[in-house]
Amino acid sequence: xxxxxARPLSEASPDxxxxxxxxxxxxxxELTAAALALFVEKGFAATRLDDVAARAGVSxxxxxLYFESKEALFKAVIEEGMVxxxxxAAQRLSDFxxxxxxxxxxxxxxxxxxxxxxPMAGVTKLIACESSNFPExxxxxxxxxxxxxxxxxxxxxQRGVASGEFRPVDIETAIDVIMAPLLMLAISRFxxxxxNRKTTPETYLRTHFELLVKxxxxxxxxxxxxxxxxxxxxx
Amino acid sequence: xxxxxARPLSEASPDxxxxxxxxxxxxxxELTAAALALFVEKGFAATRLDDVAARAGVSxxxxxLYFESKEALFKAVIEEGMVxxxxxAAQRLSDFxxxxxxxxxxxxxxxxxxxxxxPMAGVTKLIACESSNFPExxxxxxxxxxxxxxxxxxxxxQRGVASGEFRPVDIETAIDVIMAPLLMLAISRFxxxxxNRKTTPETYLRTHFELLVKxxxxxxxxxxxxxxxxxxxxx
DNA sequence: TACATTACTGACCATTAAGTCATTAATGTA
DNA sequence: TACATTAATGACTTAATGGTCAGTAATGTA
Numbered sequence: 176x177x178x179x180x181a182r183p184l185s186e187a188s189p190d191x192x193x194x195x196x197x198x199x200x201x202x203x204x205e206l207t208a209a210a211l212a213l214f215v216e217k218g219f220a221a222t223r224l225d226d227v228a229a230r231a232g233v234s235x236x237x238x239x240l241y242f243e244s245k246e247a248l249f250k251a252v253i254e255e256g257m258v259x260x261x262x263x264a265a266q267r268l269s270d271f272x273x274x275x276x277x278x279x280x281x282x283x284x285x286x287x288x289x290x291x292x293x294p295m296a297g298v299t300k301l302i303a304c305e306s307s308n309f310p311e312x313x314x315x316x317x318x319x320x321x322x323x324x325x326x327x328x329x330x331x332x333q334r335g336v337a338s339g340e341f342r343p344v345d346i347e348t349a350i351d352v353i354m355a356p357l358l359m360l361a362i363s364r365f366x367x368x369x370x371n372r373k374t375t376p377e378t379y380l381r382t383h384f385e386l387l388v389k390x391x392x393x394x395x396x397x398x399x400x401x402x403x404x405x406x407x408x409x410x
Numbered sequence: 411x412x413x414x415x416a417r418p419l420s421e422a423s424p425d426x427x428x429x430x431x432x433x434x435x436x437x438x439x440e441l442t443a444a445a446l447a448l449f450v451e452k453g454f455a456a457t458r459l460d461d462v463a464a465r466a467g468v469s470x471x472x473x474x475l476y477f478e479s480k481e482a483l484f485k486a487v488i489e490e491g492m493v494x495x496x497x498x499a500a501q502r503l504s505d506f507x508x509x510x511x512x513x514x515x516x517x518x519x520x521x522x523x524x525x526x527x528x529p530m531a532g533v534t535k536l537i538a539c540e541s542s543n544f545p546e547x548x549x550x551x552x553x554x555x556x557x558x559x560x561x562x563x564x565x566x567x568q569r570g571v572a573s574g575e576f577r578p579v580d581i582e583t584a585i586d587v588i589m590a591p592l593l594m595l596a597i598s599r600f601x602x603x604x605x606n607r608k609t610t611p612e613t614y615l616r617t618h619f620e621l622l623v624k625x626x627x628x629x630x631x632x633x634x635x636x637x638x639x640x641x642x643x644x645x
Numbered sequence: 646t647a648c649a650t651t652a653c654t655g656a657c658c659a660t661t662a663a664g665t666c667a668t669t670a671a672t673g674t675a
Numbered sequence: 676t677a678c679a680t681t682a683a684t685g686a687c688t689t690a691a692t693g694g695t696c697a698g699t700a701a702t703g704t705a
Contacts, residue, residue, distance in 0.1 A: 197652045197701055216542050220455035223692065234654050236695085245693065280636065302603035304539035307451050313603035321604070348609045348617040352591050358604070359590035362597075368537035368548035369556070369593070374583045381636070382583040390625030401515065401616070432671055432682045458662060469684050471665085480663065 193232075203241050204255070205231045208294070211252045215297035215365050219249055219305050249305070253312050256298035257320055263289035264323050275335030276388045282327055283380050286357055291376065296361035303362060325350050332391075341391040349391075356383045428467075438476050439490070440466045443529070446487045450532035450600050454484055454540050484540070488547050491533035492555055498524035499558050510570030511623045517562055518615050521592055526611065531596035538597060560585050567626075576626040584626075591618045 209230035213222045224245060228235045242248040267285045271278055290296060298316075306313035328350045335341035360376060363369035444465035448457045459480060463470045477483040502520045506513055525531060533551075541548035563585045570576035595611060598604035 195653060195699085195701060199652065202652090218453050218455055218539060218543065220453055221543060224694085225692075235693090236654055237652075239694070240652070300538070303535070303597055303601050304453060306601045306603040308453065308456060310602055313601070316603050344621075345613065345617055347606075348613050349621065351606055351609055351614055352618045352621060355594035356587050356590035358594055362538055366538050366541045366548070367545055368541040368551050371582075371586055374586055378580065378583050379586055382580055383587045384636070386579075386584070386587060386622065386625035388625075389628035390621035390623075393624035401619070430669085430671065430683060434682065437682090459664085460662075470663090471684050472682075474664070475682070 202231070202233065202237065203251070206233070206238055206241060206248070207252045207255050210248050211256065211294060211297050211301075214249065214252060214305075215300050219245075219301075219308065224248075246309075249309065250312060253298055253301065253316065256295045257316065259293075259295055260290055260298070260320055261323065264320075264327065267327065275331055275338065275340045278331045278334070279328075279387065280384055282331060283357070283384055286324075287360075287376060287380055291357065291361050291364075296364055299358055299361035300365050303358075321354075324354065328353055335391065342393045344391065353387060356380075437466070437468065437472065438486070441468070441473055441476060441483070442487045442490050445483050446491065446529060446532050446536075449484065449487060449540075450535050454480075454536070454543065459483075481544075484544065485547060488533055488536065488551065491530045492551065494528075494530055495525055495533070495555055496558065499555075499562065502562065510566055510573065510575045513566045513569070514563075514622065515619055517566060518592070518619055521559075522595075522611060522615055526592065526596050526599075531599055534593055534596040535600050538593075556589075559589065563588055570626065577628045579626065588622060591615075 206227065210222070210227045213227055213230065216222075224238055225235050227248070228238045231238075238248070242251060263285070267282060267289075271281055273281075302313055302316045306316075329346060332341065332344070332346045332349060336343055336346070356379070359369065360379060363371070441462065445457070445462045448462055448465065451457075459473055460470050462483070463473045466473075473483070477486060498520070501524075502517060506516055508516075537548055537551045541551075564581060567576065567579070567581045567584060571578055571581070591614070594604065595614060598606070
């Protein structure tokens with residue numbers, strides 16, 4: 176059995192190494208926060224646990240005191256992110272009264288304030304990138320987060336259509352189309368390939384909102400010509 | 411120096427191993443196709459070159475005959491995907507005449523036919539996931555693919571606004587909002603976390619198109635109330 | 646101050662996978 | 676058939692990192 180190195184930590188430059196601190200309560204969330212940032216930046220596989228630990232200011236051994244494995248850490252990151260997401264969603268679910276358009280606006284900007292803007296938006300990118308490596312986690316996210324977000328939009332659209340404020344639309348499909356710019360906004364916050372520095376998130380969301388409201392109202396009976404798209408051959 | 415195993419490949423079950431074939435021309439594209447599929451499924455770091463080679467029906471050594479390194483293979487995958495993307499875009503760029511709405515429809519569905527539907531859509535997901543690991547590649551993609559896609563949409567919107575077919579809008583921001591559902595469609599093809607089996611891509615694109623056209627026309631002068639979104643505190 | 650407890654550490658081990666290269670065999674040519 | 680060329684192979688080397696654990700020191704208690 177090999178022994179430890181001769182230097183028992185307490186010598187050489189004295190105050191070079193910060194003193195050890197025992198903070199059992201704070202470690203887990205600090206570790207998941209560090210892990211979220213690195214997973215989002217580099218991807219799960221390319222993130223080294225040494226780096227996660229270093230970013231949280233502890234050693235790798237400490238990380239393993241709180242998480243069974245790298246995969247367990249990943250799941251904890253997602254789970255923690257979703258707790259906050261669900262809380263935010265539930266809050267917005269509260270009985271808001273107003274026009275469907277106003278409710279829609281509250282949903283879009285509330286999402287930005289409480290999710291899109293925060294580090295939690297990284298969870299969206301993580302799911303996009305790692306879903307096939309963690310099918311259970313992806314399914315969990317789909318059921319617990321997306322489905323609830325869809326429910327909020329569904330209620331809004333149904334109310335708008337019922338009251339005549341919105342024209343009749345394919346609600347389930349419209350939900351997908353409405354969510355896409357939000358998801359892309361979350362993803363592009365962490366992806367150089369998509370980020371467009373010319374537009375602020377607020378302007379982006381406002382443009383999205385205005386297009387939506389006008390698009391959902393539509394002058395009823397207005398005609399949108401729709402040529403059957405050419406499938407297959409070119410031209 | 412250690413010698414190879416005693417069995418010189420040609421014994422035991424004779425036809426169990428498919429015979430070696432020399433196909434210098436076909437290898438590179440077969441390898442990049444295999445790599446694209448696996449990179450998209452597992453991510454760059456989690457993909458093993460042994461698996462890429464196996465999927466292409468060759469050994470890892472062969473892979474290194476054609477690509478300097480794993481990173482070079484990644485870049486070749488993106489590059490190859492973009493060649494096709496640019497060709498498709500250029501084709502659609504061709505002098506199409508018709509209303510701005512018709513042109514917009516051609517762009518959306520043409521994108522689906524020639525990119526979104528094909529394995530090349532995986533490049534979109536790759537860029538989203540790996541852009542911080544390969545900043546140069548992300549930048550290249552941004553300049554060569556997104557910028558050209560944006561240019562096509564810009565021309566369309568400008569024409570629509572100039573002719574009065576569309577109301578005046580913040581064109582640069584509208585471009586982002588219009589592209590987001592396409593990018594999400596590409597990404598969700600490979601991400602269990604987002605895929606919604608209830609909607610076909612065609613229905614999705616048609617709903618997006620109809621919302622857009624009505625949203626861009628808007629009854630000019632129509633009022634969309636916009637409450638200043640509450641920033642910061644809750645309620 | 647002496648002692649017990651335990652959060653924390655970091656050297657180490659084991660495994661995995663990128664990258665190498667001596668060898669093999671498919672193919673063309675005389 | 677003999678030979679030259681080179682595409683293809685896969686065992687090996689090496690570097691990196693997930694995971695372990697004997698040991699260290701911070702903190703509470705008497």
